[in-house]
Amino acid sequence: MNSAIMIRIRGFIEENFLFREDLSGLADSDSLLENGVMDSTGILELVAFLETEFSIQMSDAEIVPDNLDSIASIASYVGRKVSTALAA
Amino acid sequence: MRVEEFLRSSARRSPDKTAIVAAGLRPTFADIDRASDRLAATLVARGVQRGDRVVVFMENCVEAVVAIFAALKAGAVFSPVNASTKAEKLAYILDNSGAAALVTQHNLLPAVADVLADAPLLKLTIVAGGSSAPTLAGALHWQEALAAEGAPPAFAGIDIDLAMIIYTSGSTGFPKGVMMTHANIAAAAESITTYLENSAEDVILNVLPISFDYGLYQVLMAMKLGATLVLEKSFVFPQVVFEKMRSERVTGFPIVPTMAALILQMRDLKPGSFPDLRYITNTAAALPPAHIARLRELFPGVRLYSMYGMTECKRCTWLPPAELDRRPGSVGIAIPNTEAFVVDEGGRRVAPDVVGELVIRGAHVMRGYWQDPAATARALKPGPVAGEMMLHTGDLFRTDAEGFLYFVGRKDDIIKSRGEKVSPKEVENVLYALPGIREAAVVGVPDPILGMAIKAVVSLDSGSVLSRDEVVRHCARHLEDFMVPKAVEFRAALPKSENGKINRRQIAEMEMGALA
Numbered sequence: 001m002n003s004a005i006m007i008r009i010r011g012f013i014e015e016n017f018l019f020r021e022d023l024s025g026l027a028d029s030d031s032l033l034e035n036g037v038m039d040s041t042g043i044l045e046l047v048a049f050l051e052t053e054f055s056i057q058m059s060d061a062e063i064v065p066d067n068l069d070s071i072a073s074i075a076s077y078v079g080r081k082v083s084t085a086l087a088a
Numbered sequence: 089m090r091v092e093e094f095l096r097s098s099a100r101r102s103p104d105k106t107a108i109v110a111a112g113l114r115p116t117f118a119d120i121d122r123a124s125d126r127l128a129a130t131l132v133a134r135g136v137q138r139g140d141r142v143v144v145f146m147e148n149c150v151e152a153v154v155a156i157f158a159a160l161k162a163g164a165v166f167s168p169v170n171a172s173t174k175a176e177k178l179a180y181i182l183d184n185s186g187a188a189a190l191v192t193q194h195n196l197l198p199a200v201a202d203v204l205a206d207a208p209l210l211k212l213t214i215v216a217g218g219s220s221a222p223t224l225a226g227a228l229h230w231q232e233a234l235a236a237e238g239a240p241p242a243f244a245g246i247d248i249d250l251a252m253i254i255y256t257s258g259s260t261g262f263p264k265g266v267m268m269t270h271a272n273i274a275a276a277a278e279s280i281t282t283y284l285e286n287s288a289e290d291v292i293l294n295v296l297p298i299s300f301d302y303g304l305y306q307v308l309m310a311m312k313l314g315a316t317l318v319l320e321k322s323f324v325f326p327q328v329v330f331e332k333m334r335s336e337r338v339t340g341f342p343i344v345p346t347m348a349a350l351i352l353q354m355r356d357l358k359p360g361s362f363p364d365l366r367y368i369t370n371t372a373a374a375l376p377p378a379h380i381a382r383l384r385e386l387f388p389g390v391r392l393y394s395m396y397g398m399t400e401c402k403r404c405t406w407l408p409p410a411e412l413d414r415r416p417g418s419v420g421i422a423i424p425n426t427e428a429f430v431v432d433e434g435g436r437r438v439a440p441d442v443v444g445e446l447v448i449r450g451a452h453v454m455r456g457y458w459q460d461p462a463a464t465a466r467a468l469k470p471g472p473v474a475g476e477m478m479l480h481t482g483d484l485f486r487t488d489a490e491g492f493l494y495f496v497g498r499k500d501d502i503i504k505s506r507g508e509k510v511s512p513k514e515v516e517n518v519l520y521a522l523p524g525i526r527e528a529a530v531v532g533v534p535d536p537i538l539g540m541a542i543k544a545v546v547s548l549d550s551g552s553v554l555s556r557d558e559v560v561r562h563c564a565r566h567l568e569d570f571m572v573p574k575a576v577e578f579r580a581a582l583p584k585s586e587n588g589k590i591n592r593r594q595i596a597e598m599e600m601g602a603l604a
Contacts, residue, residue: 033322033324034195036172036569038324039322039324039569040322040323040324040346040347040350040537041537041538042324043324043325044350044353044537059355059356060326060327060354060355060356060357061327061356063325063326063327064325064327064328065325065328068325
C-alpha cells in the first residue's frame with residue numbers, strides 16, 4: 001500500500017516541482033526544502049493535493065517537516081493517516 | 089556612527105546575552121564580536137583593504153551575520169546576495185562590484201565553482217559548513233579563517249565611508265548596486281527603531297532573506313539595540329516558525345504580504361496565540377484591507393505597522409498603528425527625521441489628491457548606484473540644501489487632506505512578487521536565451537498569495553516546439569526563485585507598438601482586464 005502511495009506522491013512532485021530543477025535523481029529520503037524543491041506556495045499545493053487525492057484532512061500541526069519534507073516522509077504520513085481513517 | 093559599533097557597543101553592554109538564535113545555535117553578543125574580529129583579521133591578512141567589496145552569498149545563518157560585521161571591521165564594504173542566485177548573476181555581481189572576497193557556504197558551491205574563473209580580482213573565498221576541507225581550490229574553510237586569535241585594524245574608516253552595496257532589480261534588466269554609507273544605515277536604523285519603540289528587551293524574528301534590505305535591517309537593528317534576533321531560513325512551514333515564536337517569546341515579527349496570506353490560510357490558529365508579541369510590521373507591498381482586518385482579529389493587542397520603502401533609502405514611510413482604522417489603505421507619513429512629498433513632472437510639490445512622484449529627503453538617502461552615473465542622475469537630484477541629493481523614487485503617490493500618503497503605482501514596469509522586485513526585462517533576457525523563443529514579454533498577474541505572479545507570454549520560431557515545463561525549467565536554471573515564471577502563455581505573435589517594439593504594457597493591461 002505504501003509503495004502505491006509513494007508512486008502517486010512522486011508523480012505529483014515530479015510533475016509540479018521537479019521539472020524546474022535538474023533533480024531527477026532526488027532520492028525518496030532527500031529533503032525537499034534543503035534541495036530547493038519546495039517553497040511556501042509549493043507546500044500549499046502539496047497539502048491541497050494530498051487532501052483531495054487521499055481524502056484526508058490536515059491540521060496545521062501536521063503541516064510540518066516531519067510529515068512533509070521528503071517523498072518517503074509524505075508517503076509514511078499519508079499511509080498512517082489513511083489507515084487511521086479506515087479504522088475509524 | 090559606524091555600523092560595526094552597533095555590535096561592539098552591545099557586546100560591551102551585555103556580552104553574555106544571546107544575540108542570535110539560529111539552527112540550534114545561541115551565540116552571545118561577545119561570541120559574534122569575537123568571531124567577527126577573527127574573520128576581519130583574516131580578511132585583512134589575505135589582502136582585503138579599506139573600501140574593498142566583500143560579497144556575502146549565504147542563507148540566513150549565524151556565519152552570514154559574522155561575515156557582514158567582519159567585512160565592516162576590516163574597513164570593507166559588504167554586499168549581501170540572495171542564496172538562490174544562479175551562476176551568471178553571481179558572476180555579474182562579483183564583476184560589477186569588483187569583489188575582493190567572497191564568503192559563502194558549502195551547499196552553494198555549485199553556483200560558486202562556475203564563476204570563480206571569471207572573477208580575477210577575487211583574492212579570497214571563504215566557505216562555511218560542510219566538511220573541513222572545501223573542495224574548491226584555494227578556498228579557505230570557515231574554521232581555518234577563524235582559527236587564529238586576531239584583531240581587526242584599529243582604524244577601519246569613518247561613517248561617511250561606504251558600508252554596503254545591495255543589488256536591486258533595475259528596469260534595464262541588469263541589477264544596480266545601491267551604495268549605502270555607515271551614516272546612511274545608522275540614520276535609517278535610528279529612525280525605524282524610534283517609531284517601532286524598540287528596546288533591548290525585544291526579541292525579533294526574521295524569516296526574510298538577509299540579502300533583502302528588510303531582512304538585513306532586522307539583523308542590523310537587533311545588533312544596534314542589543315536585542316535577541318531569532319533567525320529562520322524560510323516561512324515554508326509557518327507552524328514551525330510559530331512554535332519558535334512562542335518558545336523564544338518573540339515580540340517583533342516583520343512580514344511581507346505573501347506571509348500574511350499564508351498565515352490567513354492556516355486552519356487552527358486562534359486569536360491571542362502569541363502573548364509576548366508586541367508588533368508586526370509589513371512592507372514591500374500593501375496588505376489588502378481584508379487581510380489587515382483578519383490579522384487584527386488573530387493578533388489582538390498587537391500593533392500592526394504598514395510601511396513603504398525602497399532599497400535606495402531603506403524605508404520611506406510608516407503608518408502610525410492608531411491611524412490604521414481611519415486610513416487602512418495609506419502607507420502613512422515620512423519616517424522620523426526625514427521628509428516624503430509628492431511632486432509633478434517639474435519637481436513642484438502638488439496639492440492633496442493629485443498624483444505625482446514620491447520624493448524623499450533625509451540622511452538615509454543612498455549615495456547612488458555603484459559605477460552607474462546615468463542611473464544615479466535619474467534617481468538623485470539636488471535638494472534645497474547645498475550639496476544635498478533627494479531621492480526620486482519612481483513611484484506614483486498621492487496624499488489625503490491630512491498629508492497621509494497613498495501608493496498609486498510605479499512609473500516603470502517593475503513587478504512586485506512575493507515582496508521582491510522583479511524586472512520584466514531581466515526575465516525576458518533569460519527567455520530570449522532559450523533557442524526557439526522568438527518574442528517574449530513578462531508581466532505580473534494578480535495572485536492571492538504572491539501579490540503578483542510572474543507570467544511569461546512568448547511566441548516561438550516557426551517549427552519550434554517548447555512546452556511550459558521546458559520554459560520554466562530554463563528560467564529556474566538562470567534566475568532567482570522569485571523571478572521564475574509561474575505561468576507561460578504561447579501566442580502566435582505579441583502585440584507591438586507603432587515603432588515595432590513589443591508592447592508589454594498592453595499585454596499587462598489585457599491580463600488585468602481579463603480578471604476584472
